[in-house]
Amino acid sequence: MSRFQALNVPTGRRDFLRQATTLAAAAALPGGSPLWADAANNRLGVACIGVGGMGTSHLTWLAKQPDLRVVAIADVDKTHRQAAGVLAPDAKLTGDFRTILDRDDVDAVFIATPDHWHALTTIAAARAGKHVYCEKPLANSIGEGRAMADAVRAAGVVLQTGSHERSNPGATVAKRLVAEGKLGRIHTVRIHLPNSDQHLQQVENFTSPPPDSDPPAKLDYDFWLGHTPVAPYNEKRAHFWWRFHSRYGGGEMTDRGAHVIDLAQMILDRDATGPTRIEAVGSRQRAGFYDAFITFRFENRYADGLRMIGDNSGPRGVTLIGEAGELFVAIHGCQLTAQPASLLAGVTLPRVDAYEIHRRGFLEGVRSGAPVAAPAEAGHRTATVCHLNNLAMQVGRAFDWDPAAEQSSDAEVNALLTPTMRAPWML
Numbered sequence: 001m002s003r004f005q006a007l008n009v010p011t012g013r014r015d016f017l018r019q020a021t022t023l024a025a026a027a028a029l030p031g032g033s034p035l036w037a038d039a040a041n042n043r044l045g046v047a048c049i050g051v052g053g054m055g056t057s058h059l060t061w062l063a064k065q066p067d068l069r070v071v072a073i074a075d076v077d078k079t080h081r082q083a084a085g086v087l088a089p090d091a092k093l094t095g096d097f098r099t100i101l102d103r104d105d106v107d108a109v110f111i112a113t114p115d116h117w118h119a120l121t122t123i124a125a126a127r128a129g130k131h132v133y134c135e136k137p138l139a140n141s142i143g144e145g146r147a148m149a150d151a152v153r154a155a156g157v158v159l160q161t162g163s164h165e166r167s168n169p170g171a172t173v174a175k176r177l178v179a180e181g182k183l184g185r186i187h188t189v190r191i192h193l194p195n196s197d198q199h200l201q202q203v204e205n206f207t208s209p210p211p212d213s214d215p216p217a218k219l220d221y222d223f224w225l226g227h228t229p230v231a232p233y234n235e236k237r238a239h240f241w242w243r244f245h246s247r248y249g250g251g252e253m254t255d256r257g258a259h260v261i262d263l264a265q266m267i268l269d270r271d272a273t274g275p276t277r278i279e280a281v282g283s284r285q286r287a288g289f290y291d292a293f294i295t296f297r298f299e300n301r302y303a304d305g306l307r308m309i310g311d312n313s314g315p316r317g318v319t320l321i322g323e324a325g326e327l328f329v330a331i332h333g334c335q336l337t338a339q340p341a342s343l344l345a346g347v348t349l350p351r352v353d354a355y356e357i358h359r360r361g362f363l364e365g366v367r368s369g370a371p372v373a374a375p376a377e378a379g380h381r382t383a384t385v386c387h388l389n390n391l392a393m394q395v396g397r398a399f400d401w402d403p404a405a406e407q408s409s410d411a412e413v414n415a416l417l418t419p420t421m422r423a424p425w426m427l
Ligand SMILES: NC(=O)C1=CN([C@@H]2O[C@H](COP(=O)(O)OP(=O)(O)OC[C@H]3O[C@@H](n4cnc5c(N)ncnc54)[C@H](OP(=O)(O)O)[C@@H]3O)[C@@H](O)[C@H]2O)C=CC1
Pocket: 049, 050, 051, 052, 053, 054, 055, 074, 075, 076, 077, 080, 095, 097, 111, 112, 113, 114, 115, 117, 135, 136, 137, 162, 163, 164, 219, 223, 224, 226, 238, 239, 240, 241, 255
């Protein structure tokens, strides 16, 4: 069976699953009876797709939760699959995520593949009626993000983007202070994405890549490449380092931009929209092996005049600058600093595990239909800002952007919004 065929769940089953999903949300209301697979034991059936670094973190947590069962795990890398199987011994292990989506005991999937796989896995899962927790950045391109948000809406499933910083109390407090007008009118937001971390320094100062080689026998490398062009295997192209190759990720702009820009979008109520003017300049790594932008400076303007200015200065986080004060929200953890400090009088932030709150928020959304912190549209809009800045650097000029039509004034940019996919994969 071709991969394309397998991605299309027959319409009849899709309709049934969509109805079932909608009913599940309704039936989970007080007095109703839920419709998830293991309803008798009140346990959700969960599957993990991609169990490398972040996927293992999700799985470790999921495997300890009494109200769910990890029933399946998909990873193209047998080494990772096997290690994951130790954490969830009852889970069925597979190299092909599509076989998970056929299973009736899977209610929800946690996707933590490299970014170039987020769209195809999410869309296939949504069409199969599965709820989706998908890691940030939601999509690896603007076109993929739009297709994901549309597929999730059409299927009536819940999607939580893995922008867990939103689930920190500091983010909620920042949003409240802004909404109450404590900072006055916010005219500027500064995005700080320093490149001082060890892995970023390694990328920046890389001189000679290891030679290409045959892929390890335990890795289905063609599946790993998925819809992207055929490229020789190199250990610094896959396994974590993919985020600095533009076919698979977007560099720090999308990697941690998807946290910091996300906080700005959330706090300033931009979850359904984006900037209208994009300017960005940057430089790539000297040796040329990694093609993501390493240093950058950008300025985005929103329709109401708000300026979002970003660069590699630290510490990592977002500064909201208003006529009556400034508020800095640091990631990771959303600690707050204000000028004047009195803006934070009476504010105490509890220590929390934001990952846990974010995952729980998703599971609650599945069970009760309650809104999640980072729904598909919000995840897509944040990723869009990141991608627009990368695109401005790529084409080497500023352009206008229409956030409603999701089109640019620049024809070259429009041509780059969605990647051409290698057959048989397609959106
Ligand atoms: N919210 C957060 O704080 C964090 C989020 N992330 C996000 O999580 C995602 C994963 O990142 P990270 O864990 O660092 O990456 P890794 O490369 O460590 O893990 C990705 C895993 O997915 C596997 N994989 C690749 N393609 C497929 C496929 N089609 N189906 C199933 N498995 C596949 C990889 O195999 P192989 O190992 O052979 O490449 C690997 O096991 C990214 O989107 C990243 O942005 C990451 C870190 C923290």
